[in-house]
Amino acid sequence: MKGFLEWFKASSKMKRWMFTILVGVILACYGLAEILVMKELSFLEVGKIIAIFVVGFTLIVLGIVFMQKRTLEILVEASDRRMEDKKNVNLKSLIFNKKVYSEGPNIVVIGGGSGLNTVLSGLKNYTSNLTAIVAVSDYGKEMSSARRELNLLPLEDIKESMIALSDHSEMLEKLLNTKFTRGRLENLSFDDIYFAAMRNISKDFSDAIEKSNQIFSIVGKVLPVTLDEMKICAELDNGMIVEEKDRISEVVSNKVTKINRVYIQPSNCKATNEVIEAIKKADSIIIGPGSLYTNVIPNLLVNGVAKAIKESKALKIYVSNIMTEPGQTDNYGVSDHIEAILEHAGQGIIDYCIYDTGEVVPEFIKKYNLEGADLVEQDIQKAKNKGIQLIQRNLSYIQGEFIRHNPDAVAAAIIDLICDDLKYQDRQNDPQYLMLKAKLDYEKKMKKIPKNKKAKEKREKNKEKGRQSKFISKYGKRIETIKNTDQIKKANMRIMQEADKLEESEREAFLKSIEEGKK
Structure with a gap:
């Protein structure tokens, strides 16, 4: 029953074809009923009834054909999560992809x-x-006692690559990065436990990674x-x-x-x-x-x-x-x-x-x-x-x-x-x-x-400075201004910190010498 109700969701795009079939059935039944009930029919009435029946029958056929087509689209779409543009999905594009x-x-x-x-x-x-x-190298951080007990290899980059290639990246990221905060599992993540278990049921570590590629619906494969x-x-x-x-x-x-x-x-x-x-x-x-x-x-x-x-x-x-x-x-x-x-x-x-x-x-x-x-x-x-x-x-x-x-x-x-x-x-x-x-x-x-x-620059500049990107040529001066402003702020801050360490009379002389130096 739950699966049947899925067909009535807006994303399924099935209701329009169901409605088409329903209208077709009504028109076809009406045409048949008219022929069976009416005793005498004129030539025009017969033509009208036949036309209604043909239209109804055509709508039934079209509705069934397009429902089947949409069913195939849903099946292909369900097997490939990489389609981001759901509005323009059609059977031809899905099979082509x-x-x-x-x-x-x-x-x-x-x-x-x-x-x-x-x-x-x-x-x-x-x-x-x-x-x-x-x-297969972690960041050199001290290994927790739990990780040491599980004898875990550093798998940070392998895990992140699997997440990037998965059909369900967001959900997989949340799952693998879930951390335990209490008990003997403290500071362990789900990925630590998972890979430790996979290694125990596999021939070796490489085999464990290969099986994980299949379990996580990985596009391609990740290799250490x-x-x-x-x-x-x-x-x-x-x-x-x-x-x-x-x-x-x-x-x-x-x-x-x-x-x-x-x-x-x-x-x-x-x-x-x-x-x-x-x-x-x-x-x-x-x-x-x-x-x-x-x-x-x-x-x-x-x-x-x-x-x-x-x-x-x-x-x-x-x-x-x-x-x-x-x-x-x-x-x-x-x-x-x-x-x-x-x-x-x-x-x-x-x-x-x-x-x-x-x-x-x-x-x-x-x-x-x-x-x-x-x-x-x-x-x-x-x-x-x-x-x-x-x-x-x-x-x-x-x-x-x-x-x-x-x-x-x-x-x-x-x-x-x-x-x-x-x-x-x-x-x-x-x-x-x-x-x-x-x-x-x-x-x-x-x-x-x-x-x-392509960057549009003069030949003379290309020869003197070498070819620059459009970004540098357009924003170069602005970047230098920002950097210089920050450097000036830092320099002034250092000067004031040094001045605060001096006596009042010495401070005035110190700041005066700085001003004269700038001139």
Whole structure:
């Protein structure tokens, strides 16, 4: 009975066809009744009755046909939660999307943190053949006694990737992040207990993750880069060694010293066979965005990963960060990010770099400036000298008070590049290209993904300063003004604090000397 009542909901779009069938039955019955009841009928009356019967019968047939069609749409729609535009759902588009997803390109995404999840959530609208490769490394925080008792591996990035790829992301996020606050389970989350249980009923940890991909209705799959417990370490310019992932950002945040290199312990951590196989089969390999030294590079240091990427014939794409990270990538440009990856993993790891030229109102950057972060410099010419093709796209958008990568824009830029590569291979008549291109055009139309606008600058400026993004050229002076204003405020505050420590007569002389110095 409950299932039957579901048909009468507005979202089912069934009532209109039920009403059509009802009207058809009434008209058909009326026509039959007239023929059976009336003893004598004129030619005109017979024609009228036949017309009513035919109209009624036609309405019954149409109602049944469209009810069946809508039933199929509901079934297909229920099996694919990725359809966001429910108003324009039809059987043809649903079946087409299913075909696109199943025959989409094999894409491997390597990274960690929110940057990886952004790429995954955007790409799952184009293909089901997704593989997320993440490091099995937590943030070095002290393990609770409960976690130690369960002998849990650090699974933060794996959990977040599963949430991003799930058909029920919001519900899964609430479930896995539910924390227990009392008893022996205090400070444990549901995901800790779940993965501990899955490991007990599975052959090994990798098998537990694979089964979880199915249980959580994951689009594609999530793979740990290694089954060894890996520690991420950093060597700083001053010779200091930091052996905990979360402490790396803490130590360098004062900007006294910089990161010289990162490495993993043990150094002989071996990539799983599934990871190597996924890289070999990939049509495209995406690296980043994400924390350069703690999320992106460590995955490439695991034995076998960098070598497999270099030997792969897939498109190797690096998605650059929008903002720098305080202490870790201060004053870094696009070329510096690329150089850091190449220094750690070697040449041949990147073919293309997608970087942001989106416009963001400068006031949003103020929050980042106060924390020591800034926009990643668009030093395009230096990056080109490294033999890497650069693609500029409007990737940024505002989420609350934060500047983030737009999942739809990042995914569209990647798929656009894959389509161009298929076209270059003279495969523009292949079903994969045709379907992928049609899906890309549809997504751009429905979500209004910002199109790339070429910066209009004079040739003299290009030669002298190098090519700048539209955002920098338009808002550069405004950003500098905001930064200078904040610096002046901080400087004045320090002066007043120093003045408060002096005697009254000394204070006046001190402030007077400061004023004369400014003049």
